[in-house]
Amino acid sequence: MQNAKPTTLSVGLTGGIGSGKSEVLTRLKARGATVVDADLAARRVVEPGTVGYDAVVKEFGSEVVGPDGALDRAKLGAVVFADPDRRAALNAIVHPLVGELMAEWANSAPEGGIVVYDIPLLVEGGADRGYAAVIVVDADDEVRYARLLANRGMSRQDATARMAAQATREERLAAADYVIANNGSLADLDQETDRVWSELLALRDSTIR
């Protein structure tokens, strides 16, 4: 458990690239969930003016700073991708800060609230983080390709490489307590989200109230 208040229900949400996690999160938020976005936290803690930014620039030098003064994530990514020691150094700076910020967001949940942790690599991470339930957003590979190509301007090759670096659909589904199917329209997704939200409310009522 990531320091969520014991009076809230902590739920992990994951799904492959292009499955529709962001769309589901928007809908869960609209229904009253407190959303804790791991990727957003990882970006926030190294924004210019933060202690994280200063620590990263001190460690990696000004060559990882872009012309706008923000960290050049592509350059930093290339450095740490090539060298496990450098990756460990970056993680040692960033991980504790991300953990703190996520805990702060989780703690903003009201009593009896449902906290949804958006963790793209929840299944790949392996460790059981003590979520009361895991939600997997699921869509067929062809549907995901079509969305990534049409809405993200990604090439099929790029999408394939990213999918290959993630857990398989089967591995993800094996970790799921609830599956939100997202092969249809956004109106279908509203209904799927409603169904799972009702289940989460029932789980909340049976566990923390």
Ligand SMILES: Nc1ncnc2c1ncn2[C@@H]1O[C@H](COP(=O)(O)OP(=O)(O)OP(=O)(O)O)[C@@H](O)[C@H]1O
């Ligand atoms: N049911 C749907 N109908 C139409 N478009 C959809 C549907 N679900 C998602 N999309 C669109 O497909 C794209 C990918 O969805 P989204 O960003 O929610 O996926 P994601 O899982 O968060 O992706 P990533 O892992 O890349 O962050 C977005 O442009 C989104 O608006």
